[in-house]
Amino acid sequence: MHTKSIAAFLLGTALAITATGGALAQDKTVKVGVLTDNSGLYADLGGPGSTLAAQMAIEDSKLATKGWKVDLISADHQNKPDIGTAIARQWIDVEKVDVFMDVLNSGVALAVNNVVKEKNSVMINSGAATSDLTNAQCTPNTVHWTYDTYMLAHSTGQALVKAGGDTWFFITADYAFGHALERDTAAVVKAAGGKVLGDVKAPLNNADFSSFLLQAQASKAKIIGMANAGGDTTNTIKQAAEFGIVKGGQKLAGLLLFLTDVHSLGLNVAQGLNLSSTFYWDMNDQTRAFAKRFAERAKNKAMPTMVQAGVYSGLLHYFKALEALGGNPHDGAKVVAKMKEMPTDDPLFGKGSIEPNGRALHPAYLFEVKAPSESKAPWDYYKLVGTTPADKAFRPLSESACPLVKK
């Protein structure tokens, strides 16, 4: 009896080992999870559009014709870090999700970042802004694809200080993202010789900004930096017009403005605003072709935002890495290492690379919102003012606090 059970145990183990061994070499299944805000204030800039972008990346990668089986699921984290991490754990443990896409909202992203590292999964973050994801909080499992607060601060902040905006007041969303954006922008302003006169931390998802705008007005700062996003930014801009802030000589700086925000405000209100982005649908033939295909399938025929574009191209690069590995090792750090090894190249963000800290590099563009008379077609909103090359757009490795960066 005793020897029999030992033999059975050994046989079982041997079978199990061969089974996993085989899987390592040939497993061609991938499960993609889009974790985003499907119902709240960021749902238009990411949300269902991010899931659509992931779907398009799966189709365009043609993995199915090469013998791969790719599944896609999506969930709403409701902008709550606790819900985000609960979904992340369930996705990894039960659903066997291999890669987390989008994960907008910096608070949720930082929380999920820890789970993804602990469970050796992969996060290709497109929507979260905080530069901490590739700085102090960097992990070998996370790639930050589209943009970050450092890029926004440098591109928009520097341009405005150069144009004479040397005193600033910040209206900041009171959570990880707003704090990071204010910190990074204030550093740029000070480095360029400007001064920060004050700030106010407004609760997330606030409807009335008049109190905060009055404080900004009283500060007499030349620039009012809006370190917030989505509905918060559009309400701030709209109400600033009401309180005669721009007419009074102060200038608004939308530190993070998305295409959908401009669409929602209308050009009458939004014209003249400067903003930074790493993607705009009307850049070249390739972006236009993608945007056209995207809009046909999107809700309300909306053009893709940079977050949605980032989901598409980030996922394409992930698939390339899997193909190069010859199968899915289900080992997050290994896949991300491969992604960093390979240069990035896709129709939306062009040629680039991924730094050891997980930061994807590509050029950043400074845009100005067109006046209604300049806009020739629906969604024709931006004109290009300046370009920061890929190697200058993001935090240099020499300044990085990421432990993965060897100095």
Added chain:
Amino acid sequence: MQALFAQLLVGLINGSFYALLSLGLAVIFGMLNIINFAHGALYMMGAFVAYFLLNLGGINYWWALLLAPIIVGIFGMILERTMLQWLTGLDHLYGLLLTFGIALIVQGVFQNYFGSSGLPYAIPDQLRGGMNLGFMFLPVYRGWVVVFSLVVCLATWFLIEKTQLGAYLRAATENPTLVRAFGINVPRMITLTYGLGVGLAALAGVLSAPINQVRPLMGADLIIVVFAVVVIGGMGSIMGSIITGFALGVIEGLTKYFYPEASNTVVFVLMVLVLLVKPTGLTGRAA
């Protein structure tokens, strides 16, 4: 000091919305005994109706102020006739759950069609610009909101507390059988009251459309605060909800100045304090 005055005034403006919305809630609770969680969604519908009237029908803001409450009010009355009326006599919880469900459905439908970032609605030409009050720049539109909502609130109070119709209404909630014996159609009166409460929510929605973006979630963000206002003021008390509405707007405004991080929790802290000291609310009658 100047800044303080400005913040007080801004608080009063937000208070107008709280007052209008909590007034509607108080009317509905007082007369129908229904905790109307759909109030935020109906407020949002008011703003959307104004948007549609302008963009599809070319009907301006002033007409929207009249038409949107009527249209949404009719929608409310249909809700009352088809669903809410069956809950008479049941525990409050049923009405709360039903209206909460309705709110989620309405919001979900709007979000599905119009997204989350909202639609623009411009301030009407007559109310553009602002006045320099010395201590602050007051946009004309904001001044209008305060004055107009104050008038509407007082008119509603007058209607319910001081007129014959109001007396019937109050009597019908106390003893519907007896009032019916006098030949008064009580169910119709209740339906009309619900329509009135809903109309007030829609009116607040139209008023807020030029200030905030017209967004499917605009009501969901506001309704919880408004419920706290109603609880503080005392469930069902008409004057109580008007006064607490304005007062809490001011307190919130001051918090935004002195400690902005707490500005969206201060109302709830107050609610806890009031419930501890006087569970029926500041002006509420004992249940």
